[in-house]
Amino acid sequence: MSVxxxxxxxxxxxxxxxxxxxxxxxxxxxxxxxxxxxxxDGSLGTDAxxxxxxxxxxxxxxxxxxxxxxxxxxxxxxxxxxxxxxxLAARVTLSSAPLVEGLFGAVVRASxxxxxxxxxxxxxxxxxxxxxxxxxx
Amino acid sequence: xxxxxxxxxxxxxxYAATIHDQVAYLTELDAAVGDADxxxxxxxxxxxxxxxxxxxxxxxADALFKKVGMTLVSAVGGASGPLYGTFFLRVGTxxxxxxxxxAETLGAGLRAGVEGVLARGKAELGDKTMYDAWAxxxxxxxxxxxxxxxxxxxxxxxxxxxxxxxxxxxARKGRASYLGERSAGHVxxxxxxxxxxxxxARDTLS
Numbered sequence: 001m002s003v004x005x006x007x008x009x010x011x012x013x014x015x016x017x018x019x020x021x022x023x024x025x026x027x028x029x030x031x032x033x034x035x036x037x038x039x040x041d042g043s044l045g046t047d048a049x050x051x052x053x054x055x056x057x058x059x060x061x062x063x064x065x066x067x068x069x070x071x072x073x074x075x076x077x078x079x080x081x082x083x084x085x086x087x088l089a090a091r092v093t094l095s096s097a098p099l100v101e102g103l104f105g106a107v108v109r110a111s112x113x114x115x116x117x118x119x120x121x122x123x124x125x126x127x128x129x130x131x132x133x134x135x136x137x
Numbered sequence: 138x139x140x141x142x143x144x145x146x147x148x149x150x151x152y153a154a155t156i157h158d159q160v161a162y163l164t165e166l167d168a169a170v171g172d173a174d175x176x177x178x179x180x181x182x183x184x185x186x187x188x189x190x191x192x193x194x195x196x197x198a199d200a201l202f203k204k205v206g207m208t209l210v211s212a213v214g215g216a217s218g219p220l221y222g223t224f225f226l227r228v229g230t231x232x233x234x235x236x237x238x239x240a241e242t243l244g245a246g247l248r249a250g251v252e253g254v255l256a257r258g259k260a261e262l263g264d265k266t267m268y269d270a271w272a273x274x275x276x277x278x279x280x281x282x283x284x285x286x287x288x289x290x291x292x293x294x295x296x297x298x299x300x301x302x303x304x305x306x307x308a309r310k311g312r313a314s315y316l317g318e319r320s321a322g323h324v325x326x327x328x329x330x331x332x333x334x335x336x337x338a339r340d341t342l343s
Contacts, residue, residue: 040214047218048222049210071311072216
């Protein structure tokens with residue numbers, strides 16, 4: 001089992017498209033990915049209990065990296081984290097990486113067998129290639 | 138007179154009714170500085186809370202507030218979900234497993250709730266958030282003499298003044314912060330809904 005990834009976004013289409021974009025880079029088996037996106041009624045928003053359920057469904061993974069978009073996604077993810085069983089919470093990292101770039105790096109790294117720390121680090125440096133290219137690093 | 142579980146139920150229902158009546162007002166405030174969903178989000182959450190109150194019974198205040206908190210973190214959708222949800226979860230913890238709530242206990246619950254809001258939102262005084270209404274409200278509550286009603290009246294009055302004062306502030310948290318100086322001149326929607334919560338408490342717990 002590789003590291004699992006949870007994608008938290010205000011928008012389900014945004015989350016699904018970000019996952020599809022990242023998945024293009026993987027030619028073997030994708031790491032387990034769960035999406036917790038959109039409000040309960042399908043409108044834009046985030047739901048801490050959905051994030052909680054997504055993390056729990058990946059409890060068998062070798063650690064879980066949670067990537068988020070912005071605003072309430074951050075607070076919903078933190079709320080979900082607090083509500084986790086402490087043993088599971090100890091194997092979960094909330095990433096401050098930008099969603100698209102961070103997810104890209106995380107999916108590729110997780111698919112090649114990285115552990116939670118290396119997958120989280122890869123996500124965290126997700127902006128770097130673009131910054132180097134545009135000379136804004 | 139301490140507040141009973143039925144008074145707490147009435148408080149939550151009054152808040153839900155106020156939010157429902159004020160959806161347009163809250164949305165208008167949020168349209169000026171945010172994503173124009175505070176009214177509809179809070180209404181969706183509080184109507185869900187009313188559904189819970191209609192279908193479940195609670196033996197103690199902590200169980201009631203914990204359920205309210207979980208309902209809001211799930212159903213609201215925006216930032217006010219984790220903020221108000223955490224508020225009520227912590228109010229429950231602060232009040233404890235009791236069936237009657239006196240002024241001191243309610244004060245402890247509100248303080249625990251506001252600490253939860255701070256931990257969740259990481260706001261500071263003057264950031265133009267609901268905390269700008271909560272901080273003077275807690276101070277007024279603790280400083281007021283008398284029973285729950287007197288203290289909640291003082292808290293609601295202080296919060297209302299602070300809500301109006303948020304119009305002069307530049308937002309440093311949330312989506313409004315992207316607007317910078319343009320966020321000044323508008324009342325913060327979270328401060329406005331906070332005043333409604335305190336006014337509903339004043340009207341039902343005295």
